[in-house]
Amino acid sequence: MSIRLEHVDYIYEDNSNQKNYALKDVNLEINPGEFIGIAGHTGSGKSTLIQHFNGLMQPTNGNVYFDGKNIYENDFDLRGLRGKVGICFQYPEHQLFEVTILDDVCFGPMNFGKTREEAEIIAKKALLDVGMSEEMLQKSPFELSGGQKRRVAIAGILAMEPEYFILDEPTAGLDPVGRGQILNLLKRLHETKKMTIIFVSHSMEDVASYVQRMIVMNHGEVLFDGDKREVFSHQKELEEVGLSVPFYRYLAEDLNQRGFTVSKDILTMEEAKEAILKVLRKKR
Amino acid sequence: MSILQVKNLVHKYITVGDSEEDKQEVTAIDDIDISVEKGEFIAILGKNGSGKSSLAKHINGLLMPTEGAVYVKGMDTRDKRNLLNIRQNAGIVFQNPDNQIVGTIVEEDVAFGPENMGMPVEDIWDRVTSALEGVGMTAYKEASPNHLSGGQKQRIAIAGIMAMEPECIILDEPTAMLDPKGRRHVLSLVKALNREKKITMLMVTHHMEEVLLADRIIVMDHGRIAMDGTPKEVFSKVDEMKQLGLEVPYAAELAWQLRQEGVPLSETITTREELVEELCQFV
Incomplete structure (x- = not known):
């Protein structure tokens, strides 16, 4: 059981036909139950990396395996994978679109074949998990504060009941209370539901407080991958790539x-x- | 004379639900008074929805007062004839660098403001050149903005405002979307423009460490001013800040935690150096 990347390159061409490596020879294994932080400067390949975890992007070279199966083999159920590996992109509240909060969160499970009744049960549970009360469910998501919208958007992904939950800068732009609510929610999902959590963050303090394992990206390569305390012992190298301890x-x-x-x-x-x-x- | 004056400012707006009866009046700003002197660096804090951004948008006339008034160098923002002049004197930098770039080449983007002011071409290029120099982006003047990093884009956005030679810059969470390096670059630029060119800065932020750059902090809560003072004055009131749903800088928080355990540290500690200095006196 794991997500495994083997010798993954992701190469794109710019205007002058020059080859650029967004990812270069990335080797990683994400095991169930881990709590991982990903750090790196803008353009270091963090977002490209996480989109390989559920096959939203396909490597130019190398392979991605889910539970030992190559996800780009013809008979692999990619759609099913995307239910198991949920990705929450930056500013997910920009993707809210339904009339009520409940409808918005029901969208995912219904898209995956649940009936409206089943979807509602799952959605209500997910909304309670992110701290939204019952009386909010029929409100428009657009009436909410920034932090509340973010939590509703996160509930939309939780309603898919993923095994692996990946978030790209989930606290960007939130005030301290909103930030604490999101981070504590991740901690709770990890502890009580044994969900595997991976989050991208620019805050070294947040990473240090919550994760066990830390992955540092630099120019498309994995610079460090290990126990957070070991990674943060490389102060000089981290500062050299624009990060800090x-x-x-x-x-x-x-x-x-x-x-x-x-x-x-x-x-x-x-x-x-x-x-x-x-x-x-x-x-x- | 104060460069900015906010007098009894009230801003209300109406949200409309599905039906006409669903109308709700929201008070975003609830009777505030502020006066800002030339050259001040003010940080505006407050949780999401406290009225920070609404206040920022009043200063250059993007929002109009429901009651009260805002004056920039004595000019009333409610008078349409003043608006062009006000916006040359008080520019805004927003959170998302991708939403505020209009040119396809960096120097064109920076020239947009002075061009709109109807300046002669030679003067425009002079201003663009010195604005780009001021933000340290001269090497990129012919680059396409979409190839720049977030921090570089924010510096271009600041250059675009600098090219209008404003007396005041309003920054609405300018570093929220940047990585630590981009954040450091933008902050040191903002600080330098304030110290060297005496440009008045009003910066809305959630980052308590950034706030330490400011001379003065205004804390907003529910559309009102909850606190107004120096960083030391504001951050010594840790309990009050927590009640407002805010944090204090790491050093102030740790000093507060240690004081709770009986360690006699002063309430004015806000930086790492100050905390280290006091702790070392015990050993």
Whole structure:
């Protein structure tokens, strides 16, 4: 059980017929139950990469396997794959279109052959999962705030009951409350439904707080892929490709330089707080 | 004289549902007063729907007051004859770089503003040249904007405004769609234009770390001004900010958490350097 990319290249030609690699020799395996963050500068291949996970884009070279089966073999059920691997693109609320919130979320499951009654049951469950109350369901999605619209759009994908849920910058443009709601929703889906979550983010702090594994893309290649703590130990290389390490790791470095000895591996607020309190308690 | 004055500003709009009875009046801005001095760098914070963007759009007359008034250099935005002049003096940069580029070549795009002002051609090119230089994009003057990164596009959008030699730039979440590098470039440009050219900046943002660049922060909530002060004044009120659904910079948050545990840190900590400095005094 996994999504596996083997030697994947994605090559496109620009105006001058020059070959450009959007992806170059990418080898990855996404296993069920993982919580993964993908980082990289604009144009590093993040969005191209995630569209290979459910066959929306086809590699120029190399292969993509789902549960061991090549997804570009003739008899492979690509449509079924797209039900199992759900992708939520940037600003998904721009794709809301139905008259009511409930109708909008029913669209996916009905498209996959469910009856209206079945779809409604699934849609209501998905909307409750993202924190929308029963009385909202008959409202127009266009009356909602930015954060609420985003959650309805996410419910639209959850209603397909995917095994793998992939999101491209799901918190972009949201205020802190909206951002926390989305990230905690992902955490809950991962913990309670054992859903595999992969999200693209520009916030190293968010990645550090939520994921286990981190993939860093640079010029279409996988620069780092591993445990987040290991990846964030490559501070210099990350800065060289336009990224950074979390605020708390920089803080730990500064503290150590000044003789306030804490672990250099600190990534989150909680870890920083614990480490600092431990030092201060010893002193007293 | 203040460069911007917002007096008793109220903005209401009506949403219409399926039927006529479904009409609802929404108050986006609810009686606010602000005055901005030339050269200030103001950050506007507030959760989604707090009225930040509505306020920004009033400043160059994209939205009109329902009640009250907005003056730019003394010019009333309600008077149509002032609008062209106001928009030359107060330009807006929006969130999405792809929605605000009109030219097929970078220098044409930047020339759009001064061209519309009816300037002589030679003057237009002078302005385009210096605007592109100002944002560090001279090397791209003949490039097609759609080959640029998000951060580069935002710098072009800022150059387009700079070419009109405005006194004030309003930025509505200018970095929301950018990666960390693009964000750093845009922010350092905004800061430099403020410090060196004394251009008044009003920046709407959700990023608390960006806010530290500003001299003054206005926090909006439900169409009203909830707080107005220096970053230190605003971020020392961590509880209040949390109640408004907002965050404070990482260093201020961590200092607050440590204070809850009894560590005697000052409430004015907003940066990493300040936090490190105080913590090191304990060892």
